[in-house]
Amino acid sequence: MPQPLLKLDNVTKVFLTDEVETHALSGIHLQIEKGEYVAIAGPSGCGKSTLLSILGLLDTPTDGTYVLNERPVQGLTPAERARIRNREIGFIFQSFNLIGDLTVYENVELPLTYRGMPSSDRKQRVEEALEKVGMGHRAKHVPSQLSGGQQQRVAVARALAGQPAVLLADEPTGNLDSKNGDAVMELLQSLHRTGSTILMVTHDTRFARHADRTVHLFDGRVVEESVESKE
């Protein structure tokens, strides 16, 4: 039987600030198969971002195990975690997080650079990714010259360029108006159709309907998993 791409077992996350313990995640079990499109929904503060940061190896669980691509990730050195982030994970952030001093092209190229990929290979990948999100004509622009929706498309291209195992998106439409938000959702959907594994956090259940499956979080626990019926 094939292993799931991501597997969380009994993961908890406790933040300790000023002697106050915040149980951001409590006993999370979660499996995501290759090619799935999963939405994580829930009210603000329920632990969605925390879950995503653990899945994206930006943070470590307080307890429980996380197996990514058949590999347990606890106990890895920061350098190994950075390497995995770079190769296996593509991030799409709410606030786009493009680097203002770099052009669109350079932004997309960045994860590839950290991989030490030769520049001719990088060029091909970057152009491909920009074509996929329809931003090929803006390669030489800097982020401040683009609209929010365009910036987020570039961010998606950056996540795609490295051909990661999974795309992690944290409220990708949170900073966009509804028209641009819809466009980005469509983009993710089309990526899903071409085989990408996507995990998207949203507090808006409207967007969750695009996903194969929605995990509902409340107060750090999974309260419900629903499978969308495709229309």
Added chain:
Amino acid sequence: MLSDLRYAFRQLVKNPGFTVVALLTLALGIGVNTTMFSVLNALVLQASHAREPSRMVAVFRTSPQSQEWPHSPANFYDYQRQNTSFEQLAAFSWTNFNLAETGQPAERLSGMSASGDFFTIFGIPPALGRVFGPRDDEAGVGQVAVLSNGFWRAHYAADPGVVGRIVRMDGQPVTIVGVMPPEFDNVTYWGHVDLWRPSALDGPSRQIRNNNWLQVLGRLKPGVTLGQAQSEADAIAGRLARDYPQNNAGIGLRLSPWSAVTTGDLSRRISWLCMGLAGFVLLIACANLANLQLVRMTARIREHAVRIALGASRMQLIRQLLVESVLLSAVGGVLGIWVASWGAKLIGGEVYITGVQGLDLPINGNVLSFTLLASLATGIAVGTIPAWIASRTDVNAALKQGARGSSGDRSRHLFRQALIVSELALALILLTGAGYFVRGMQRAVRADQGWRPDGLVIASISLPFNPSYTTDAQCRAFFDKLGAKLAGLPGVRQSTVSAYLPVSGFWRSSGIAVEGRPAAARGKEPLVYYNSVSPGHFDTLGMRLIRGREFTDADRADSRNVAIINETMASRLWPGGDPLGKRIGDPDPAHPDWLEIVGVVNDVHSTIEIVRRPDTPFQVYRPLVQTPSQFVHWFNVAVRSTVPEATVGSALRAAVQQIDPDQPVYAIVSAPESMKQMTGGLSLTGQILGVFALIGLGLAAVGIYGVIANLVAQRTSEIGIRMALGAQAHDVLWLVLGQGVRLACIGTAIGLVCSWGLVRLLIAIIPAIPGGDPASVAAVAALLVAVALFACWLPARRATRVDPIIALRSE
């Protein structure tokens, strides 16, 4: 304006971190400059005191060999009589007086003998009693003395009752008639002087034209320019040369404003150099402050936008920021004065003038005015550019997007980088300057001078020109007894009595003729330094006899007159030939007084050559007993002994006491120590430059640290994003460090180019410093880069610890 000031004050109090760093930087920058200015002020600008100093003129005799020679009495009196330019003209010379008061050991005083108008020229009234005048200067009178304030305090505990007291000086009764005020001490001009006495030359002495020892100083008549006085002097010099070709052929008279001679040329140039380099420290401090201000401007951009939106004009905004900056630098200036009061004490305590340690460097009105100006200039310079940049705030952008990403960012950033690059370049210039100076000094002092100073104890004795020591026979008897005593001193292996020792160099030079060769034109004869030495001199000093023989006891006053010359003279005057047996003598064909060359020794160099170029490389030694005693009334003793210096000193004192209780032995010191004192000023300069360089380096390091740290702070989220995307720690480290490396490399490159210029300047100022020291330049450049990188590494390391999770946080 007042409200601006209040607001500025509130802003500074509100940002204690910024204010403290800025004030420290200012205190150092302004403090260093105020300190150096107090040195410059004391050594150069207000070095000497006189009424209407602009009318005072120093007169020198010139010849092909020197521009600063003294005069003979006859020439002086002729010039005094013939000129119409001067209100008064006075002659003076440095003399030592031996003071013997009943019940106390003989003491040697440094003083000056001066002609009657000396005090009138300065126009400074005495603090007590009276000064001496022309009437005291007449032959057979002159048994009076005027004390310097320093000597009066030190020796007589400032007792006003000394006026009228009679003391025994050089075996004669002398009346103390007055005490001068402290400002007349003029130490930087004539050194530490204990007293002044009228020279009271007798008739025959006033006729001497073949011996030159008088310094001449004059006060111009009102309305007479230096140029007019110089033309008249040229005419008189021409007449003197024509009427007395024997002694005056080729001479000229050179007039120089007194202010230009009150400080040694070298001291003046070095003082200005140090002042200039102190300016570099202030520039670095300014660049640092401008940088800090720019950071604050960025942080306050919204405040400025709001002010502009509310209708503030650009001028008003600039004024507000300038007031803040000037307020800051004014407070920094006050702290700077505090720093300077320490610095001046520290430096003043290390200054040696004529062998006496310590010089008062007052923080007076002059210095305070400088500090005020420097502080104002700093405040305006540091405030203007950031204020101007701030005044160009794009109101819309700033109000809409907040602090980040406005269009001013890029130019601001470039400007900050330019500031850092210049700071690093300036710091490197200071470092190379200091390094070059210190290394050069070390090499100059350590260079082989042709004799062995270690283990040598030296001392001076000066016989008075009184009836006990008038004839050659009297003086030679003294030398004979002294020689015998020296040989008998405990632990003394070798000893010599000589007119000069290579520690302080040779001071008597003269043209010579070579027997059998056509006479050179008058004034164009080869110039040689004369030294007169006792047998055993070369051995005692550790010199090498190259040919011929040394002087022995067989060289008596009545035996054949002989000389030993140095190697360079032998090879230049007798290239390929043998100088032994040849004769040299006075260029005057009437009485050549031939000396037969009996030996050749190696060249010796003096530590003093570092500061004073020798007039000629030729050195001639004569037996002490064959030298006319007028040239050896002042002489030196050197002994090589196995016992400690202090033991030698007291034994020496006791020995001389036995010969003549009126004769003090003074300046007893080991040769290496004396050499150290000789170069004390230069070593001190090296230390001062070193401190400048370290402060400059420190400030530059703080500056680059600040810029890079600020960069990291501004780019924290960017760094987080990069790490989320998989950047490794070393990627981040290099991202930050790369900026620093770039700045450090550009700064170093520019600094190296400019340092080359500074080194040229140093060589021009102190030619004796050995040049070409690429290793030390490379070392300081490496030091600068290392310090800069360390300063960048601290924030860079912090950058690698950024938590990539911040990438997930929006805003």
